[in-house]
Amino acid sequence: MKNLSAKELCIKGLLIALVAVATMVINVPVAATSGYIHLGDSVILISSIFFGWEYGLIAGGVGSMLADVLGGYPHWAPFTLIIKAIMGLIIGKLANYEGAKGNFFSARNLIAASAGIIWMVFGYLVAGTILKGSFAVALTSVPSNVVQGIGGLVIYLVIGAALNKAKIYRLLSVK
Numbered sequence: 001m002k003n004l005s006a007k008e009l010c011i012k013g014l015l016i017a018l019v020a021v022a023t024m025v026i027n028v029p030v031a032a033t034s035g036y037i038h039l040g041d042s043v044i045l046i047s048s049i050f051f052g053w054e055y056g057l058i059a060g061g062v063g064s065m066l067a068d069v070l071g072g073y074p075h076w077a078p079f080t081l082i083i084k085a086i087m088g089l090i091i092g093k094l095a096n097y098e099g100a101k102g103n104f105f106s107a108r109n110l111i112a113a114s115a116g117i118i119w120m121v122f123g124y125l126v127a128g129t130i131l132k133g134s135f136a137v138a139l140t141s142v143p144s145n146v147v148q149g150i151g152g153l154v155i156y157l158v159i160g161a162a163l164n165k166a167k168i169y170r171l172l173s174v175k
Helices: 006-025 040-051 053-070 074-094 107-132 135-139 142-165
Strands: 027-030 035-038
Touching: 006 027, 006 035, 006 040, 006 053, 035 142, 040 053, 040 074, 040 107, 040 142, 053 074, 074 107, 107 135, 107 142
Parallel strands: none
Antiparallel strands: 027 035
């Protein structure tokens, strides 16, 4: 197992906390699904593209799972851990951002973000089918998960562009 530097450990911890807070604090309840639309996905996108797949996997999985546990949805927590961790992994593996050498608005990064969102929607469809015992009932959550994913993408683009323009990568480089 790789030894983490204090900087890497702090960044991973902060990203986990940011995902949990963005998920829990800024959300819109959806009565039809007994869930909510939130902005945690934007932090997963930022984590995965700016810092790489390991950061996206940890922040997405653990941060989102913590939000479920602390927010009153503990029955979703194991599914969320897996779904959001894989989301961060997919985005981070497909994306290509290298600070000053990279292009934040590359087609590759947008494809990576879209692939992660598609996985999230599919993952929650499968999880909902298992938890609710009905594919048809789980299918009703797809529109709100799509809206959640698109909202996260829009927020990621706005915040990510600002972070990129501010050359934040010079201060936070962990590679």
